Amino acid sequence: MSVFLRNAWYMACWSHEVPEGGFLARRLLDKPWVIWRKADGTPVIMADRCPHRFVPLSRGQRDGDMMRCGYHGLAFSSSGGCVHNPFTDEALPLARVEVLPVVEKHTGLWFWPGDADRADPALIPDFGFLDVERPLHRGHLKMDAGYELVTDNLMDLSHAEFIHRDSFGVNGSLLTCGQHEVVQDEGGAIWNNWTMPDSEPPSWAVAMLPEGARTDQWLHMRWNAPSCLALFLGLARSGTDRKDMVVPPMADPHILTPETVTSTHYFYTHEPTPEAHALLEKAFLEEDHPMLHAQQEAMGSADFWDLRPVVLPSDAGAIRVRRRMMQLRRAEAGLEEEAAA
Incomplete structure (x- = not known):
């Protein structure tokens, strides 16, 4: 059984990552791909391997609406067929490269690695809050840990009390007054919700409030299969029924795509300021990443369940997601077996 779900949408990159007239090479689900656009802007994701001598197509160049191999010059169209062989000036029908269904939505390019007939764009999770006119930094980094470990981390925000004390710490509110629930909505999304009523304000908001002020906080994390998460958070003055907001309600994407079995592409956003960038880099690269990488190395190639993990109440969201996956x-494996039979 594959460690990756195939009949699902994954994000390959932000739209702006594909250079005009060029291409982006990226490993996705443990296979190399090259991402580019036709002259009319239509995105293309094709296997980054020429079927002639297996050289990466990304060692070649764009040639109009084709990718041309840099080794012997075979050129491939957006449908994956070899449309030009420089030795004969004709097409070479036997030479083909795999091309995936791809959709541009929510300022990103999404690909479907499974049965192309099932690639319904309506199944892409709702990240409509990214479709905004205001400036927003759309970032990408790689985590040296498998996507399910990164998902676990996001579906259990109680770790913020320990790892993120210097960045997104909530001053002990999760432990002292946190109310936790895990729910599944009608669309199949799993929500891991923390609410902290009448709590100490988080460290980053103390300067915005008078001394001794109390707050109502909420951190609601939504998961859609296979690894698309969104965090909805708010902070209001206590006792105002969430009407006196300290800052406007926020929504942040945490979109994960496996690079390999043990590494993950992480797509995120933040306000386009140096301060916001520094804060996110601290949280992701100095706090989360070292812990997740150490966890991955400690587990090695062992299966998560085979290690018999101790399960805490705060793990409920992460465990629900793992079971759903x-x-x-x-x-999916059953359908593949039926098709083979």
């Missing part, structure tokens, strides 16, 4: 992978 197991169900989806088993169902």
